[in-house]
Amino acid sequence: MFSKSTLLHLRFPFSYFLLPVFLFALSVSPNLNGPRVQWVFIILHFLLYPASNGYNSYFDKDTGSIGGLKNPPPVRRGLYWAALLLDVAAIILGWIQISWRFALMLLIYGLVSKAYSHPSIRLKKLAWTGWLVTGFFQGAFTFAMCYIGINDFDMLNLMKLKVMVPAMLTSLMLWANYPMTQVYQHDEDRLHGDHTLSMVLGIRGTFIFSTAFFMLSALGFEAYFLNFYQARYATWFLAALLPVVLFFGAWFWRVYHDASRASFRSTMWLNFTSATCLNIFFIWFFLDSTQVGQVLF
Secondary structure: OOOHHHHHHHOHHHHHHHHHHHHHHHHOOOOOOHHHHHHHHHHHHHHHHHHHHHHHHHHHOOOOOEOOEOOOOOOOHHHHHHHHHHHHHHHHHHHHHHOHHHHHHHHHHHHHHHHHHOOOOOHHHOHHHHHHHHHHHHHHHHHHHHHHHHHOOOHHHHHOHHHHHHHHHHHHHHHHHHHHHHOOOHHHHHHOOOOOHHHHHOHHHHHHHHHHHHHHHHHHHHHHHHHHOOHHHHHHHHHHHHHHHHHHHHHHHHHHHOHHHOOHHHHHHHHHHHHHHHHHHHHHHHHHHOOHHHHHO
């Protein structure tokens, strides 16, 4: 079942790009518990996300570059069963180690992620719907899932403004980034009959669209830190984003004059730069705002 092809398509390293959502939820959690934090981290990044990657790869059967995998090998039937096994393991562990509420949210996330590529639904063919659903579930829903799991709270806690605001900010971040993950795949997506948002917007339009949502997201985070925390967090958040802005701006300039520069390599570098900057910021924010750093250091 776990052949080399299967392991590659599960794309475990790709979980790094989604780590900021977990770290943000951790940073604003008031009821920290070491074992729960560890289990939520492991279940999401080593079971749930790889299961989603593998399941979608199995039905996409891409021959060109995909997120986190430049030269994907042909998929095998074992990938399908491996993805389902990881999904089941995530739900069982989530129930045993955390709560039934966390396990239920894992199940919902898994079902929605399957709808993205499964031929009977294939949200990937629906440009705007796919964008909205993917950004919401990888952002706000995942933030809420982490928050419930880390704190062992009931669902009513998600209705609080201090939870809803950061949850929606994560979706704004994902809505800004998501079209950029499609910008180099137009030919491959067209071959499969898919109709992604990046194809609708065009290559240059994708950059402009993502720029607008990135600015909206940044403004939202600034307002959040200023209203719920301290001004210095707002300042350091902008500083953390500076490498992302510089890379994105330079790449946009090249693509504006030559659309062929919208490549897999540049997309992955943008994802890596963005994830790294956000991960570093949210780790520092967690250590500083919760005063965990004072205890450790």
